[in-house]
Amino acid sequence: MAEKILDVQGLETQFKTPDGIVHAVNGVSITLDEGETLGLVGESGCGKSVSMLSILRLIQSPPGQIVAGKAFFKGKDLLAMSNEEIRQVRGGQISMIFQDPMTSLNPVMNIGKQMAEPMLLHLGITPKEARERSIKLLESVGIPRAGERLKDYPHQYSGGMRQRVMIAMALSCNPQILIADEPTTALDVTIQAQIVDLVIRLRQELGMAIIWITHDLGVAASIANRIAVMYGGFIIEEASVRELYAHPTHPYTLGLLNSLPQIQRKGRQRLYSIEGMPPILLQTPRACPFAPRCRWVREKCWQQNPMLESIGDNHKVACWVDTTTGSER
Amino acid sequence: MTNYIIRRLLLVPVLLIGVTLIIFGMLQLLGPVERSALYVRDFPKNEKQIEGLIRKYGLDKSFFEQYWRWLNGVIDPGSGERQGGILYGDFGYSRTASQPVVDLVKERFPNTVDLALWTVYPMLSVGVWLGVKAAVNQNKFIDQAARMYSIIGTSFPTFVFGLLILMLLYAKLGWFMPGKMSDWVSKLIFSGQLKQYTHLLTIDALLNLRFDVFWDAMRHMIMPIITLSYINWATFVRVTRSSMLETLRQDYVVTARAKGLKENDVINKHARPNAMLPVVTMAGGSIVGLLGGVVITETVFNYPGIGKASADAAANLDVVTILGLAIFSGTILILSNLIVDIVYAFIDPRVRLA
Numbered sequence: 122m123a124e125k126i127l128d129v130q131g132l133e134t135q136f137k138t139p140d141g142i143v144h145a146v147n148g149v150s151i152t153l154d155e156g157e158t159l160g161l162v163g164e165s166g167c168g169k170s171v172s173m174l175s176i177l178r179l180i181q182s183p184p185g186q187i188v189a190g191k192a193f194f195k196g197k198d199l200l201a202m203s204n205e206e207i208r209q210v211r212g213g214q215i216s217m218i219f220q221d222p223m224t225s226l227n228p229v230m231n232i233g234k235q236m237a238e239p240m241l242l243h244l245g246i247t248p249k250e251a252r253e254r255s256i257k258l259l260e261s262v263g264i265p266r267a268g269e270r271l272k273d274y275p276h277q278y279s280g281g282m283r284q285r286v287m288i289a290m291a292l293s294c295n296p297q298i299l300i301a302d303e304p305t306t307a308l309d310v311t312i313q314a315q316i317v318d319l320v321i322r323l324r325q326e327l328g329m330a331i332i333w334i335t336h337d338l339g340v341a342a343s344i345a346n347r348i349a350v351m352y353g354g355f356i357i358e359e360a361s362v363r364e365l366y367a368h369p370t371h372p373y374t375l376g377l378l379n380s381l382p383q384i385q386r387k388g389r390q391r392l393y394s395i396e397g398m399p400p401i402l403l404q405t406p407r408a409c410p411f412a413p414r415c416r417w418v419r420e421k422c423w424q425q426n427p428m429l430e431s432i433g434d435n436h437k438v439a440c441w442v443d444t445t446t447g448s449e450r
Numbered sequence: 451m452t453n454y455i456i457r458r459l460l461l462v463p464v465l466l467i468g469v470t471l472i473i474f475g476m477l478q479l480l481g482p483v484e485r486s487a488l489y490v491r492d493f494p495k496n497e498k499q500i501e502g503l504i505r506k507y508g509l510d511k512s513f514f515e516q517y518w519r520w521l522n523g524v525i526d527p528g529s530g531e532r533q534g535g536i537l538y539g540d541f542g543y544s545r546t547a548s549q550p551v552v553d554l555v556k557e558r559f560p561n562t563v564d565l566a567l568w569t570v571y572p573m574l575s576v577g578v579w580l581g582v583k584a585a586v587n588q589n590k591f592i593d594q595a596a597r598m599y600s601i602i603g604t605s606f607p608t609f610v611f612g613l614l615i616l617m618l619l620y621a622k623l624g625w626f627m628p629g630k631m632s633d634w635v636s637k638l639i640f641s642g643q644l645k646q647y648t649h650l651l652t653i654d655a656l657l658n659l660r661f662d663v664f665w666d667a668m669r670h671m672i673m674p675i676i677t678l679s680y681i682n683w684a685t686f687v688r689v690t691r692s693s694m695l696e697t698l699r700q701d702y703v704v705t706a707r708a709k710g711l712k713e714n715d716v717i718n719k720h721a722r723p724n725a726m727l728p729v730v731t732m733a734g735g736s737i738v739g740l741l742g743g744v745v746i747t748e749t750v751f752n753y754p755g756i757g758k759a760s761a762d763a764a765a766n767l768d769v770v771t772i773l774g775l776a777i778f779s780g781t782i783l784i785l786s787n788l789i790v791d792i793v794y795a796f797i798d799p800r801v802r803l804a
Contacts, residue, residue: 179707181699183589204713212710219708224701229723229798239709274799290709 126297126330127153127176132190132200134168134175137183144402145171147354148190150429153298158324158331160345160362162338162377164399168354169334170220173300176200177211194298213243216291220303222283226275233271236290243294258289262319281312285319292323300332305340317344338381342366347435350374353400353410356429360436370438370445372415409441417442419449451795451802458791462784469780470536473773474517480769482509487770489524489534491543507534541774546766547759551774554759559778560649561630562748562755565671566740568652569678574733577683581690582725585698586717596687603684612677612750619673626672628751635666674751678744682736689732690725697725726797734790741786742779 134146146168153159161169174180176192176199192199194215199207211217216239219225227235236258237251246254252271259267262285275283284304291299301320305313317340324331335341341348342362349359350371358371369375376395397414409415412422421441429439443450477485486503487493494500504510508519523535534540541551549557584596619626631639631651638644638660647657652671655664697703698721706720707713743757752758756775763771795802 174704177708179704208710208712210710211708217705217708219701219705221701225705227702227706227720227724228800230720231799238706238711242710276800287705 124155125152126155126195127151127332128191128193129172129176130191130193132172132175132192133188134171134180134185135188136185141403144404145185145354146175149351149354149356151349151356153330153332155297156324156328156330157347158333158345160341160348161332161334161351162336162341162348163351164336166399166402167351169336169351170302172351173217173302173332173334177215177217177300178207179211179217209243212239212291212296213294214296215298215300216294216296217300217302218284218287218291218304221307222280222287222304223307225287226283228275231272231274232278232286236271236286236293239290240293254293255289258293259286261323262286262289263315264289280308281315284308284312284316288316288319288323292327292329295327296329298330298332300334302334303336304333305335305337313340320344338377350377354402355410355426355439357411357440358438359429364434364436368436368445370432370436370443371411371440372417372442372444373411375444376414409439417444417447421449454795454802455792458788462788465784466781469784470521470777471517473776473780474520475513477769477773478513478516484769485509487542489542536777541777542770544763544768544771544774546762546768546771551771554771555756555774555778558754558756558759561651561753562741562743562757564650564652564667565674565678565744565748565753565755566737567650568668568671569675569682569740570737572675573679573682573686573736576679577686578690578726578729580683581687581729582694582717582722584687584691585694585725588695593691596691600684600688600691603680604688608677608681608746609750611680612673612747615673615677616750626669628673628753629670630667630754631670632666635663638663670753674744674747674753677747677750678740685732685736686729690729693725693728694721697721700724723797727794730790730793730797734786734793738783738786741782743775 129149129151132146132149133144136143136145149168149172151159151161151172161173163169171180171185175185175187175190178187178200180187187200190200194210197206199210202210226232233252233255236255237248240246240251240254241248244251255271256267259270264270264282264285270278275286278286287304299320304320305316308316320331320333321344331344333341333344345362347359347361348365349356350365350373351357352373358365358369358374360368365374366378369378373395376393379393380395382392395414400410400413407426408424409418409422409426412418415422417440419441425441427439427441429437431437441449482504483500486500486507486509489507490503494503507524508515511519519534521535521537523532523538523540525532532538532540534542539552543549544551544554547554580596584593587593616628620628635644635651639646644654644658644660644663646654648654651667652664655661655667698717700721702724703716703721706716711719741756743755743760745757745761747753748755748757749761756778760772760775762768763775
């Protein structure tokens with residue numbers, strides 16, 4: 122088995138708001154092997170992005186606060202590092218790309234300067250070398266005339282191009298982990314496919330591990346080896362891609378997969394949707410967070426939140442009910 | 451970039467015509483007799499003579515005809531001399547200053563520029579620095595203090611603050627004094643021993659290597675500088691702080707942190723340049739205010755600049771002087787806005803390349 126490169130244990134992140142404490146991430150544990158791609162799936166506000174931002178300690182604080190947990194990166198706890206140490210990791214060994222390429226680049230600094238920054242910081246190279254490397258990187262992500270375009274500003278690039286720049290920048294210091302926070306959400310579908318293909322190609326070339334955050338199960342299936350589904354700040358199901366799509370077990374995962382539009386579906390059938398609203402994360406959750414929307418809900422679900430437990434080969438689920446049989450576990 | 455500047459420059463004459471039209475339009479609210487003050491120094495008492503004046507200068511003609519006469523002046527058929535005509539630099543005779551308005555501006559404007567010159571730097575640097583500090587340390591002590599200060603600064607009027615400063619630093623301690631210069635300096639200038647290269651006293655003093663003169667000029671200016679800085683800091687701190695807070699929430703700031711940049715670099719290289727746009731607009735406005743004459747401050751400290759001249763003219767109902775100074779301030783405003791637009795283009799590539 123490959124070496125574990127990232128081992129997150131019991132991560133909890135909260136936000137203090139005027140309405141009370143929002144429990145955004147409630148004890149997330151996740152591991153990542155070297156060279157592996159993990160898809161982190163869930164609806165908006167379920168804590169996917171917050172948990173990943175927490176690992177790099179990029180949560181705005183205040184109001185955000187990491188209250189518990191450990192995140193071991195190559196044996197060292199990222200959450201216990203000094204500010205200086207975590208800065209060395211950020212952008213160097215673990216880098217990130219973000220959801221909205223339109224706002225993720227500094228509008229008043231040209232692309233060349235923005236690209237060079239992490240390299241000058243982590244690789245210890247000269248500005249001239251950084252420039253040459255930037256050109257190579259931009260060419261490898263498919264930006265033509267890269268040399269000339271270095272002095273251009275973000276507004277002179279299209280959305281897809283900016284995301285390519287972000288990817289090139291994130292990979293510039295040969296990171297061991299790339300965290301991609303919904304990098305295709307803000308792009309249109311053809312560009313999405315291009316970006317996914319680009320990342321798959323670069324993964325083959327560079328061999329970094331990837332955590333791909335998305336709410337698009339289709340995209341997750343095309344890129345990930347393993348998928349973790351999040352709901353209400355918890356991971357509620359985790360399995361290899363093949364296993365998850367073949368045997369989805371958690372009621373929420375089932376609902377998600379059912380609500381995908383399918384091309385062979387006939388007639389004027391309505392698209393399936395999960396009843397109810399996503400949970401409000403203001404109270405400390407004692408019950409299963411999905412209970413209010415669940416078809417299989419039992420008395421027990423209201424009293425105790427199920428833990429993530431193994432139910433087979435590389436398949437973990439947090440549910441009191443075995444949805445294949447309908448009986449309690 | 452060149453295109454952008456040319457486009458802005460082409461707008462200047464159009465704006466100037468607009469300014470003169472509006473100011474001349476306001477003049478039409480006066481009767482023809484008062485308007486004749488634009489052309490003559492001494493007002494005739496005789497009714498017949500007044501009638502003659504009105505006819506001579508066409509003060510009973512249509513608005514546009516009068517406007518044109520005002521711009522171009524009127525040739526006296528007898529002597530062949532041109533009278534009036536702002537296009538030829540004749541803005542009339544200032545009764546309050548006992549000299550032509552143009553000479554008044556020439557004499558007073560350097561003083562106003564001198565004051566503005568020494569106020570701009572402390573005003574901008576300290577204001578922006580404090581605003582950024584407050585935003586970065588939101589809700590901490592320095593932020594609370596800066597916010598408190600900006601409330602006091604905006605609500606505590608200049609003339610009260612100015613008078614307090616005057617009482618403390620001049621009357622009580624005697625460190626600094628009002629006015630523009632000591633007698634010995636004016637004698638020095640009058641006798642031609644201090645060469646006037648720029649007519650800005652501080653600069654001329656430095657160019658003549660007369661540091662004693664420079665120090666004397668500074669002692670006269672420090673109180674107005676303090677007063678003007680005090681009032682402007684309040685707004686600069688507030689605007690910089692809120693703009694900076696807004697910027698610190700932007701995605702590219704998170705990107706900059708995710709690159710592993712030091713927090714100082716995140717703030718100074720990524721956040722602050724983006725937060726400067728509204729501050730530049732404000733700074734443009736403040737500098738216009740300083741150059742157009744700071745009426746209250748100059749009056750309180752008896753500083754002989756454009757602002758004091760306006761105040762004197764207004765107190766004596768000297769229409770001609772007020773008109774001339776209004777056109778002058780309007781021109782300064784237009785030129786300053788031009789400069790602000792160009793500075794904008796330097797800061798924000800989106801403006802430059804649009």
